[in-house]
Structures are given as C-alpha cells and as structure tokens.
Amino acid sequence: MELQYAGLHNDQNFGMTHLGQIVKDGWVFGMISEDEDCAGWSSAQMQVLYEKVYGEWEKYGHLPSHLPDDLRERYMRIHEAAITRARELGWDPELGDDD
Numbered sequence: 001m002e003l004q005y006a007g008l009h010n011d012q013n014f015g016m017t018h019l020g021q022i023v024k025d026g027w028v029f030g031m032i033s034e035d036e037d038c039a040g041w042s043s044a045q046m047q048v049l050y051e052k053v054y055g056e057w058e059k060y061g062h063l064p065s066h067l068p069d070d071l072r073e074r075y076m077r078i079h080e081a082a083i084t085r086a087r088e089l090g091w092d093p094e095l096g097d098d099d
Helices: 018-028 043-059 069-088
Strands: none
Touching: 018 043, 018 069
C-alpha cells in the first residue's frame, strides 16, 4: 500500500517539514487553494506538486526576495502564519544534537 501524506495540518512539526513547505509554496504560487492541505495525497501527487513548485521557484532564483511584490506578500503571510502556529504548538526551530 502506498503511503499517503497526512496533510499540512497533521504534518510532523506542524507543517515545518519538506512536504509542508511544498504545500505552503503551492498556496503561494496559486497551484492549490489555501484550504487544500493535501491530506491523503499519494507520493506521486506530492511529487507532481513539488515539480511544479520547484519550476516556479527557479524563475526567482529560489529566493523569496526575488518574488514580485504580490507573491512576496503572499509568501510572507503564509509562512509567518505557519511559523507562528507551529511555535504555539511547541515547534522549536533550533536544531538538536541529532539534526
């Protein structure tokens, strides 16, 4: 049986993972709606989203500072909200000895 993504809202570390980043960036670039957290998506579906997100980031050198104003504002809104929520739920961005 193929593994399915738990969804951004059920993701480990409250979405502060590689897959969570892909979902949030999918929102930034308008590839998926902000109410879609990708719960139940297969690894193949997540791979397709990753490739689309990666292709968009390539246009901007993979740097948020290179995004046009509207995308940069959306990026900041989405990611700042996610970081705030993750911290409220106990996420610590500091690397541990095993990281």
